[in-house]
Amino acid sequence: MDALGSVSVALAGSGGAGVMTAGNMLLEAASHAGYYGLMTRTSGPQIRGGEAAAMLRISTFPGDGQDDAFHVLAAIDWQNVARFAAELPLAPASLILGDPAAGEPPEVFTKSGARYAPVPLKVTAAEIAGAWPNMVALGVLAGIIGLPAASLEAAARKAMKKGLEPGIAAAQRGYALAAQLPALRLAPPPARSDRWLITGNEAAGYGALRGGVRFVAAYPITPATELLEYLAPALAKVGGTLVQAEDELASINMALGASYGGVPSLTATSGPGLSLMIESLGLGVAAEVPVVVVDVMRTGPSTGIATKSEQADLGTALYGLHGDAPHVVVAPNSLEDCLAATEWAVGLAEALQVPAIVLSDQYLGQARGVVDAPALGSAAVARLTAQGGEGYRRYALTPAGVSPMAIPGTPGATYTADGLEHNERGTPSSQASDHAAQMDKRARKLAQLDPGEAWASVEGEGDTALVTFGSCTGPAREALARNGKGVKLVSLRLLAPAQPERLKKALAGVKRVLVLEQNHSGQFLRYLRAEYDLPGEVKSLRRPGPLPFRPAEIQHALAQWGSA
Amino acid sequence: MPVPSLEDFMARAYAMELEANERYAQFAEQLDTHNNREVAQMFRKLAAVEALHAKRILEEMGWPSMPALPPAYAWETLEAPETAAFDELHYLMQPMHALEIALKCEQQAQKYFEDIAAGDVPPAVKQAALEMADEEREHVQLIRDWMKRVPQPRPNWDEDPDPPRVTE
Amino acid sequence: MGQRVNAPGAPMLAPKDFKSDYKPVWCPGCGDYSVLSAITKALAMLALKPENVAVVSGIGCSSRIPAYTTCYGFHGVHGRALPVATGLKAARPDLTVLVASGDGDGYSIGGNHFLHACRRNLDLTYIVMDNHVYGMTKGQPSPTTEPDWSSKLAPGGTGLREFHPLVIALASGANFIARAYSGDPNGCAALIAEAVRHPGFSFVEVLSPCVTFRPEQREWKTMVHPAPVAATDDPGRAARRLMTDDGFNVGVLYKGKRPAYARANGGNQTVEALACQFRA
Secondary structure, three states, X not given: OOXXXXXXXXXXXXXXXXXHHHHHHHHHHHHHOOOEEEEEEEEOOOOOOOOXXXXXXXXXXXXXXXXXXXXXXXXXXXXXXXXXXXXXXXXXXXXXXXXXXXXXXOHHHHOOOOEEEEOOHHHHHHOOOOOOHHHHHHHHHHHHHOOOHHHHHHHHHHHOOOOHHHHHXXXXXXXXXXXXXXXXXXXXXXXXXXXXXXXXXXXXXXXXXXXOOOEEEEOOOOOOHHHHHHHHHHHHHOOOEEEEOOOHHHHHHHHHHHHHOOOOEEEEEOHHHHHHHHHHHHHHHHHOOOEEEXXXXXXXOOOOEOOOOOOOOHHHHHHOOOOOOOOEEEOOXXXXXXXXXXXXXXXXXXXXXXXXXXXXXXXXXXXXXXXXXXXXXXXXXXXXXXXXXXXXXXXXOOOOOOOOEOOOOOOOOOOEEEOOOXXXXXXEOOOHHHHHHHHHHHHHHHHOOOOHHHHEXXXXXXXXXXXXXXXXHXXXXXXXXXXXXXXXXXXXXXXXOOOHHHHHHHOOOOOEEEEEEOOOOOHHHHHHHHHOOOOOEEEEEEOOOOOOOOHHHHHHHHHOOOOO | OOOOOHHHHHHHHHHHHHHHHHHHHHHHHHXXXXXXXXXXXXXXHHHHHXXXXXXHHHHHHOOOOOOOOOOOOOOOOOOOOOOOOHHHOOOOOOHHXXXXXXXXXXXXXXXXXXXXXXXXXXXXXXXXXXXXXXHXXXXXXXXXXXXXXXXXXXXXXXXXXXXXXXXX | OOOOOOOOOOOOOOHHHHEOOOOOOOOOOOHHHHHHHHHHHHHHHOOOOHHHEEEEEOXXXXXXXXXXXXXXXXXXXXXXXXXXXXXXXXXXXXXXXXXXXXXXXXXXXXXXHHHHHHHXXXXXXXXXXXXXXXXXXXXXXXXXXXXXXXXXXOOOOOXXXXXXXXXXXXXHOOOEEEEEEOOOHHHHHHHHHHHHHOXXXXXXXXXXXXXXXXXXXXXXXXXXXXXXXXXXOOHHHHHHHHHHOOOOEEEEEEEOOOOOOXXXXXXXXXXXXXXXXXXX
16 A cells, blocks of 8 residues: 555544644644644534534645545544534544543444544543543554654644643553554655644734734624634734724724725624625725725524535625625635735735625634745735825726825825715715716726736646635645646636636636535526636536535546546 | 903904804805705895904904904803804795894894993993994894895795605 | 824914815704804814814714815714724824714614724714704604604604613713704804813714704704703713703713723734744
């Protein structure tokens, strides 16, 4: 058997088991050993004490998708872990590790044909005063993956604030226990390179700061909260301001107010919050106030499955605004792209004086990964401002559609930013001619946008195209990396304004288009059909959240066409 | 109502005329916006009269063109005695209504000056207050004469067959 | 307070310098004309410059005010003036920020923001023109409308007791509470100026008659009277006074001593330096 390019392990348990802590340390250990890695998580609805699973993939190559199945499912206990069965697919060659003290693994896991090996986690931990079973499990997993013991210890030293020595001892015991278990034979790590260990939400937050954001209005909502929590101290360090709002109606309007004051502004939310913000995004369009909203999408409608991912806010983000309201929608298509895409969105918002929505999702936002250090762009984009003077016209009909914006404090250029239709001076007007002229101006700004190569990730060549966006890109990339001959990947990053000419060029010669998305109704397919001409035969591969696509499913769908 | 000096008195009188002028000008503007040109024109005339009066005070006192801000007096009424209240306006009002407003203002002004003259004030103030009261009396008469030349408002002058409009 | 004022010796601006040449669309006789006049007088009294003042509003008759001034203005969506002003003031503490609203915009659709703006205590001045009716949508009852006021939308009245904005402001933490009357633009101007000078969130409720839908409010001029006692800084006493007054007490009714919201960050690290935490 060849050495594996990646191994996938899941560590499950109920409240108090510490599976997330152990999972994070395993990721740190893998990083220390020179591997790439990814950790996603799933949990029950309880705030404390609920069942949870840390899902890790440790690999010799970068990526943020999940594999087709887990090589190992380890459980500290089995209480309600069966609820996650759909998220924890196993194969006949998989290994189930469980503490015999916690009973047999549920049938939903064993029916996969996976082999069960009992490991005395609790008993082993009990031999060391102050040690926990999760540290034993961590040692076992590190051992069967073949991570160096030094990496395990380094990870523990980095992460543990208390119980360090017993923790390390327990992990070492587990590591020794692994010698009796089948090894996973992970290939040696790739050559060392600059890497970051970061979540998508942190990456988006950092991208916002790089883009120049210095004001953030925050209303907590899963799974966007961590983005805001990252920004609270980070903003303070760079002299910015975060205000906790009373609701999302307030947070978007606070962001608009701060931006009107000349300070690049952002808020982050999820679907329900985005719905509340939509009216004021229309105001941002009409009054031409730059603002960025990061929507970390979760399953909807309504509260849906608040902790899990889905790409179902696409329609709202693109078409939810009232009136004709040209704006920007950007979708990061990898964990690390959350940084670049958000930074880019801030730049677009500032340059075009328009609201921009960043469509991230729970999968990308809450995934923590070891990624190649992102290539960091140049200085933040500056807004076109006015210096004042006679006859200042805030909404002047410039050829580019962007007109100099006076920042409060500038003498001789006072104006009223207004959601009412207005003339060039900013004075409210109900004249058809003013409405038409201002609509044209607002559309012109976006129509003239030249996104360059950034509009999409176009990879590979072939007469079949796999067209997707966002977090579906990871598994799509992996499917094509396995066997992508004759298939071209087009992952859109700029969803609005649509780029029909660019997609047309990218799809030249393509005979079949497979549209991949994670929602029930095919929102992305409908968007593509509305905004673009898709060549040849078009098929849709979609399903709602929360289960992420796995590469084999995509390979299978392509194989049915005989392309891969 | 202590009025210690002629300067103080004239400053009050000036502020009063100025505020009256501004209010009439505002009324004219409001009625222009609401397409009642005839009465708007009337208020503009009334504003001009008050402006003239204010200017004369400056000239009499030998004051430079305009004090930066009229001194803020705490009038015993909500506003200066010659200032028409904002809420007296109606978009369909007739010229007679404008003159009724003006009449009331001039009468109030007259009484204001008479009261000062009757009070315990220096002789120069008394003299000036009596002169001002006389002027206001003339204005009152002027308005009364003017009222004879405008038609009586038609009955139900404030009726509008259309309901108010929804604008937002 | 960190607000910009005219440099010494700079020419003083007159109220008219704060008035734009854009003509109001309010009904002739509307109290809001007078509030506009009071605002311009207050800004002149405070010796501010138009470019250092922002007037923020939502939707409704009162909310038309920003464009009628020569200050920077923001005429946003219905009910959200306070959040816009909060963001602006938090990001730009050097500006003087006035917020204009009405009883529908401020107490109904924007009610939640009112509570939290009071609580947050940013150095804002919140001027609510209260006429107990939705004027711009043609006369529907608002949160301050009397329970028996009959209208098309609520024939025979709403049967609901009126909202008490001043008590709510006090309970929510507003640092300055005053009631003004539009028929007294000079008094109203003085109250607004005092509200601007007072640190923290200052709330000025202006009784501003609607001559179109509530012509009977012309009688307010006979009902208003100066508050008989000076403002207290004791919330307990203020609560008692606000709860029991007749609704026509005009003047400063409460002047608190809470420090205004201040941001506690003056960080000067570079964004590049923040990347350290992510390096594997």
